Amino acid sequence: MVSRRELFTQCRELIAQRDEETAEFDTGCIFQDLLGERNPMFAPMLPVPDDKAQEILSLAQRRSEGYPLQYLLGQWEFWGCNFKVGEGVLIPRPDTETLVEQVIDICRREKMTAPKIADLCSGSGCIAVALKKELPAAEVYAVELSDKALTYLRQNAQLNGCDIRIIQGDVLNEDSAREIRGLDILVSNPPYLTSQDMSELMTEVRHEPAEALFGGDDGLDFYRALTELWKPSLREGGFIAYEFGMGQHGDVKRILEDNGFTDVELRRDGGGIIRTAAAVKKDR
Numbered sequence: 001m002v003s004r005r006e007l008f009t010q011c012r013e014l015i016a017q018r019d020e021e022t023a024e025f026d027t028g029c030i031f032q033d034l035l036g037e038r039n040p041m042f043a044p045m046l047p048v049p050d051d052k053a054q055e056i057l058s059l060a061q062r063r064s065e066g067y068p069l070q071y072l073l074g075q076w077e078f079w080g081c082n083f084k085v086g087e088g089v090l091i092p093r094p095d096t097e098t099l100v101e102q103v104i105d106i107c108r109r110e111k112m113t114a115p116k117i118a119d120l121c122s123g124s125g126c127i128a129v130a131l132k133k134e135l136p137a138a139e140v141y142a143v144e145l146s147d148k149a150l151t152y153l154r155q156n157a158q159l160n161g162c163d164i165r166i167i168q169g170d171v172l173n174e175d176s177a178r179e180i181r182g183l184d185i186l187v188s189n190p191p192y193l194t195s196q197d198m199s200e201l202m203t204e205v206r207h208e209p210a211e212a213l214f215g216g217d218d219g220l221d222f223y224r225a226l227t228e229l230w231k232p233s234l235r236e237g238g239f240i241a242y243e244f245g246m247g248q249h250g251d252v253k254r255i256l257e258d259n260g261f262t263d264v265e266l267r268r269d270g271g272g273i274i275r276t277a278a279a280v281k282k283d284r
């Protein structure tokens, strides 16, 4: 039998052939997951049973071929909560925590203790769940179209003990927008990659669903449609909050203002990129 240390080195070297920077971290995650221990390398000389070593090596092999670590593990952390993930659902990104923070800040500032919130294009449900965790009295709706994503969304709401109203629907369809009225907050991280972006995706991202990524030729289709279609669902003085890609802030701000939203507040993510915008619905 191989020792943990020997196996760790073998896996790290395998993954490093693809990505030197993440090899140590990825190997650590695979070890934690498959050995079911928080710090498996505290006992480096322990032998690893042959079948377990094979399992670990095969995950390292898949990782070295560009398969996302999060899908290999079947779960990922967002906002301190655990989310089940797998093929067919977008992996929650740390950047999206900026959007959650912005919505929470608005609710606190505006003294909304029990806001009515809709998370459009909800995917894994990371935004809806994080908001419900922080604002337990909120009435939170999550709208998603994809069957596969919905399976994860339902699982994640339950896993995190969140009573969220999950709706399967097309957010680009007026009937879906009519279903929910009197919202205080509309939040969304919609697909926003451009045609050009889609042709240059990293191998890892190619494993994620295209319908979660592609936002039309210029990446802005969802911002244009959602802002117009869902505006009547927001109460006067209600807020809309979006996440978008690097460099899209000017266009998203303009779309919001063209639709009569005011006081656009842009926010940077942890990497310094302008990542989110929130604005108020006011009568012109």
Ligand SMILES: C[S@@+](CC[C@H](N)C(=O)[O-])C[C@H]1O[C@@H](n2cnc3c(N)ncnc32)[C@H](O)[C@@H]1O
Binding pocket: 089, 090, 091, 092, 093, 096, 120, 121, 122, 123, 124, 125, 126, 127, 143, 144, 145, 146, 149, 169, 170, 171, 172, 189, 190, 191, 192, 211, 212, 213
């Ligand atoms: C960028 S992902 C965001 C997922 C999640 N909110 C997050 O932040 O990780 C966009 C999501 O929109 C969903 N989607 C795409 N088109 C949609 C539509 N027309 N109606 C509803 N959901 C849609 C995709 O299935 C995907 O889950």
